[in-house]
Amino acid sequence: MHRKSLAHRLRRSVTAAGALVAATALAAVAACGGSSRSDTAAATASATDKPVTISFLSYNYGTPDIGGQGTQALLDAFKKEHPNITVKPQGVAAADVLTKLQTDTAAGDPPDVAQIGWSKMAAAYQLLPIVPVQDIPTKSDWDTSMAGFNQHLLSAVAVGGKVKAVPYTISIPVIYYNADLFKKAGLDPNKPPTTVDEVKADALAIKSKADAEGAYFAVVDSGKSDYLTQSVIASNGGKEIGSDGMPSFDQPAAVSALSAMQDLTTSGAQPAITATSAVAAFAAGKLGMLVGSTAALASIKKASTGKFELRTTGFPSFGSKPAAPTYSGAGLAVLSKDKDKQQAAWEFIKFLTSAEGFTIITSKIGYLPLRPELATDPKYLQPFFASNKLLSPALAQLDNVSPYRSFAGKNASQAVVALQDDAVEPIVLRGADPAKTLSTVASQVRSVLGQK
């Protein structure tokens, strides 16, 4: 009895082990061999009529919040317009998107369309077989579809002049503020701060007169994203990353931007806590101002209902320099190699980023409509913006966004983590010397980026 099962097990284990070895070899060989990709923009007209099934990986799908409901609404609306294209959605926790994409690709079965966070996009370009979306449709199809799209944003995300991933659920940092605490501190909630200095002054007023913490810039992002770092540096006229993909955050403009952030903490205007803790404090009505992404708008609104009056205003500027926040959120990328699926993927992306798509995205999930005319079009979003003023400041700043940049090379994510962990956090929260720290970390990052 034992012998038979032993032999059976042995055979199975050998098969499995052999499969593992073969799989590794196969994956390497297969990927090695297919290095030339024959892509073409020549779409066959009949491709959109055949029944096609595409898979869609989205970190909003299936979540028990507005993100999940909004995504379902988008899927339902798409199904109505394109009955021949079946979209099979897959959910994933936001933190696991790249892991899933990497392992799925390694297994030879990546999703056809994926929603990828912008801070992870550069890593995705390195890691995954992404087909530039702009390459899929004909030029005229692309131009027509993207005509009403925010051109500034579109050129900001383009890589080498080509759009690889299309912006989808995009958010911009704003100042959330507690109108009740403003009043308690003797400040006028109709005149929120517009510069960093005004933020500091108002924060100190709140701290002393309203028995609450003053302000918090979520530069030390809990997900170690540098989008707010880039926003702050760009608003001071500097650049976190040079056009060669190398660090330039050790330059004077960046140093003084981060010094200003440190000054907020040391002066007591800003508590030395984590971003998560700050959001909790703001939602509890114990923090006057929170500078963070509009993605959290809906959940902050829900937490503040019945507690205090929530208001928003645009990202602050440094003195007279123009505020230049960068964006966060996600874009849509195509990973499919099959021509028909690529066309279907394009139709899907086209729909999601159409006027109808953004109407659902903005009204149901709360991300920014990336087609400017929608906000004033009564058919689409004008009614929404009439009764929802909280998103308007971000919308107004969409035309001034600075592009979100990434470090060059395959170690870019390591560089970002080094910047956030070893420079930004110690400087802003624990009083590390800005110039020295940034300079040390810059050379650290340079060597990391140069590693193979």
Next chain:
Amino acid sequence: MSSASEIAPASPPRDGTSGPRDTVTGPSPGRRPGSRRARRAVGTAGHHAFLLVAVAVMVLPVLWALATSFKTAGGVFDENPLPLPPTLDNYRVATQDFPVWRLLLNTTVMSAGVTLLQLLIAVPAAYALVRFPPRAHRAVTAIVAITLLVPPQSLVIPLFLMISHLGWRNTLPGLILPQLFGTGLAVILLRDHVRAVSPTILGAAALDGARPFEVLRLVLLPILRPALGAVSILLFITAWNEYLWPVLAAPDIDHATIQPGLAFFLTQEGPEYGPLLAGSMLATLPIVVVYFLASRRVTDAFMHSGLR
């Protein structure tokens, strides 16, 4: 609970000898009468104080999580731990907008499968290593012990590649079998318990004509019940808490398990703390059931006087 000595101080000595009674019942030289009872009382008070403090610390986070699961979205951030006003909305979201029962079912099946398989493999192995170790038994022990040292995060990717090439993604075998990488722990724990069993009992059974497998099944297993109870709880919980492996091996919602599922509440638009905690409360139910089922074996043994 007072011990038997308080109730029947006059009973004769256990081993049958009849020594002078006053050494058993009378006060020992140098001790005041009644002080033993006083000491007992202090001991009891200390015992309960010690345990109550421990219990309070252990229970605090669970109580907090339970209370917060009934709080409104704004109430979650209140300093007051109590939900005022309480709401069932989080539970509504956790049960209606979220397939919590399906996830719990999947997780229970997976954990039970992993636990049973590990026990099926580990018990005979532990038995053999103690009762009739092969000459290479030290090498075998080393081979098993080394598997305990390998970080699971590093195994996840190759195991994933293995099952995806076998077409086992989103299947029960694909989810369960690779988790056998942790079987070494069960073997080491059970080996220790088997060693503690008196060889005389097992030897006597063998002398009675029982074959090794019968000795294992009929004599050893009943003796091992408390150990099996404790170890199976440990194995079940380890499998229950797995996150990374189910994310990769069973991503489809039909086959997904609860830990990746709960992570869905940490959305990009802000964590949904209330529903997360409500879902977690629901997720404690299967574990509590398993605990009561398996720990009965452990505590029953405490009631009896151990080995007969």
Next chain:
Amino acid sequence: MEERGTRHAPPVGRARDRARPWLYLSPLLVALLVFVYGPLVFTGVLSFMSWNLTAPHPSWLGLANYQRLVEAPQFPHAARNTLLYAAGMLPFATVVPMALAIALWKRPGRTSAVYRALLFLPVVLAPVASAITWQFLLDPLSGLVNVVGSWFGFGPRNWLGDPSSALWSIVLITSLKVVALNVLLFGAALANLERGVIEAARLDGATEGEITRHLVLPHLRRTIVLLGLLSLVVVWPWIFANVAVLTQGGPDGSTDNVYYRLFTYAFTFFDAGTASAAAVVITAALAVVLGLGLLGARRTNGEPVPFTRRLVKVGAARRRQGKRSSVLG
């Protein structure tokens, strides 16, 4: 009288007897071969390569990954932290649960069953939920821990945000789970202890302390060592869950450990080569530590002391103190 702890008999020479152990061991060996050693070989090979599993051409790097691991400040720092974690968890894996288990075992009954069930609670809460709970409890501004501390005059502390307290905070909150599980495991070990002789010793006037020290502890000696060593193995996923949710290795890398490093290399940087090198280094280092630990344990005492001999020892101790007893004398 029963003798415990003598060696079990070695196998007899017949072919069937020689094959028997392998029959019983083969499912285990096959499972470990397929699900541990196979992947381990894959990892070992990968540690010499630069490949993120999706790029077309992996390249051979030789020892470059290992070099990078050792030279970058994070890994050695994480290794040092790992030792601190291990040292911090050790008392909670041995002394604390043992004391609780003994206390519970000495007074069996309904109260103890209730205590036992309540002590188990930390383990039933999902790791994510547990971490989020502590995130709130330890919040520097409004967390319950600081609020209660302020009643007693303690100032607010940034438990998880201060590099000097973050690691120990993680140790403490993870220790609850370790204690809960090990109370169970110590309890199972105590189940083998004859209650009758303890009763007799009590009858004779032995104090609880003497009973614990001379009768109970020696029985548990091997379990203590075993659970101590095992905790060094089993505790890391729980620590990982807390670090991943609460501190992400910070602040200033103070809560980083080699497992979190490994995870970061593998799933944040997608550098499978360096991650594999880290895995190999961790496994090898643990093997050395475990080997030393086992050698040490065998040196001090591998055999449990027979029960009768212990009784005689207690009797001798008490006689020295001038007490007379018929059972233990």
